[in-house]
Amino acid sequence: MKLAMIGFGQAGGKIVDRFLDYDDRTGSGIVRAAIAVNSAKADLMGLKNIPQENRVLIGQARVKGHGVGADNELGAEVAEEDIDEVQNAIDAIPTHEVDAFLVVAGMGGGTGSGGAPVLAKHLKRIYTIPVYGLGVLPGTDEGGIYTLNAARSFQTFVREVDNLMVFDNDSWRQTGESVEGGYEQINEEIVRRFGILFGAGEVGDGQEVAESVVDSSEIINTLSGGGVSTVGFASEEVDLNTGGGLLSRFTGDAGGDDNLDAANTTNRITSLVRKAALGRLTLPCEIEGTERALLVLAGPSEYLNRKGIERGRKWLEEETGSMEVRGGDYPREEPEVAAAILLSGVTNVPRIKRLQQVAIEAQDNIDDIQQESEENLEELVEDDEDELEPLF
Template sequence: MRALIIGIGQCGTKIADLFALVDFEAIAINTSKSDLEYLKHIPQERRILIGESLTGGKGVNANPVLGREAMKRDLSLVMRKMNSVIGYEDVDIFFLTFGFGGGTGAGGTPVLAEALKEEYPDSLVVAIGALPLKEEGIRPTINAAITIDKLSKFADSIIAIDNNKLKETGMDISGAYEKINYTIVERIASLLALIDVPGEQTLDASDLKFVLKAFGSFATVGYAKAEANKVKNLSRLILKSFENEGLYLDANIESALYGLVAIHGPPELLKANEIFEALDYLAQKIKGKQIFRGFYPDPREREVEVVTLLSGIYESKSIEDIILTAKRYAQSFIKAKEEAEVRKRELLSGLPDFDDLYPGEINE
């Protein structure tokens, strides 16, 4: 199973850099030269500055029109570099990491997703994006809504992480970002680490691709971990992984089409009846009724870890709030703009030109 992580913009490249730290192949793309320099783990030759002719390497200041243009102008450079990193071995899934609320990531990611789909039709393109905080104001919300719409046409799944969920942790903002970035990487890395490895019942790349090939709908990754001696009933731990606090998105999991549950831990704890109790419950609960499962007994392990992936989700309060707020704002903005134009025309109509009032000043 080969995954390639591509970070776009500041948020996205920070997350990709953490993936590189835990040995994933990662590429960073940004309009900001200094943000690219700030990365620690992605090798220099895998950092791509785009839109330099447009912004002089200074970022696009949350303007996705510029982010989109930067990616378009340098798309052939990006795809060439991509090609040289990929070589001859196929990529199963491209994970594109980015922040929905900025300019480079929001504007550039859909352009790249479309190009990757065209160039590598057998690979999946999965977007992993952070949704803006409500306090950031209207602009990030609009950027997010329009980017969701565009990505839903090209990405196979969109894993949306709601930054608002981290406010509940009560940390300062940069600490909270760090934590959520780390959590995203931990979850996805734990999931990928269990694909194509030996186990009791295993998950392979085609299972994961099946689950994530979901017409650009939303997916969420749940997670729960406990020390082996504290696990009284594994069923409860599994359920916890996809309950609300396990997820980073307010989503109605009943609207999910597919689920995938991977459990890793000491053999004596992976009791079939407890596992099936939870999996049956989950299969009943989700719309698609299909759960892929992998059990990985490991005698060296002192912890039990459960990673849950739910895909095909189309009901999410986090997403609906963003879309409805953006639509409402767009309507009132467009109306206000039209009114302003009408008022301007009304006010200025009937004025003469200079020549009407200063006749005969210039002899021709």
């Protein structure tokens, strides 16, 4: 599936930058165009792969290239004021060759948190292709203001996109890591999971196209209907079997071993599917009640079989209670078999409820503190008996 990716704010830009790197490394061909939008000039300069002409600085008149300082209302305002600048960059990309937009942002900050929903709304008004969001939740240790920003951005972003895929930094935080080093790893995890998922619908020329291969319309159908999505993933290393495996299967050289191989292959797939669904999701949630799901099995084609995928799909149907579970192959010559599961329309997400609670507390605290400091200032400035008068 070919995407036009727009990274909004620092996290968004870095993640899209990383997607380009992933595309380069794996030849997956999912990023048809990449744009970064930011109100902070330094963040745009720090990107490595996004072309200079696709880096858009907004809000210059208001914040002079210094960013909005975690004020997401200001982030939304400058995005609205300078939406034409963003549109100019989008005009320069071949949108007719694109299956969907993906707007990526960290929801805890200012520029991306406020700007990404504004851009999504704008894109949906102009284009007929789907507009998806990839929103990153802040770690719980980042503090009240980030939580409040994320809770408000989440509500708005979900409403403005065709589907919001969520990644929770909190579940992926590693102790003892520097923040930057931690993000490196987290961003790699993000592009790997979403790369396999979106890469599935993008089998290149000359690649083997099996009947059961995932098509981009299946990804789009799984995401249609809106709501919130999460992605599960599990992988296992395998030998790339250069020369032997594939050929021997066609010529029948492997003889009696073939049955054993088929059983192993099926078992490997079914256990990977379970691990992916029950392991760490990009957004932790209860998978029961998921509206739609897509199971993608990626790996060398000799390690993929229809029986395994079919069993995995059935099992997912039972676990989620969904009647709409799609599944298929993504043949690629990497020394691993991987299961990526897109769970779309999840509703039982305690993490979001907790985020909202903390956000409301933070909001109340901020109001109290502001009122108190206004009172304190008045007490300081005014003389006790009100005997002095200001000049004007």
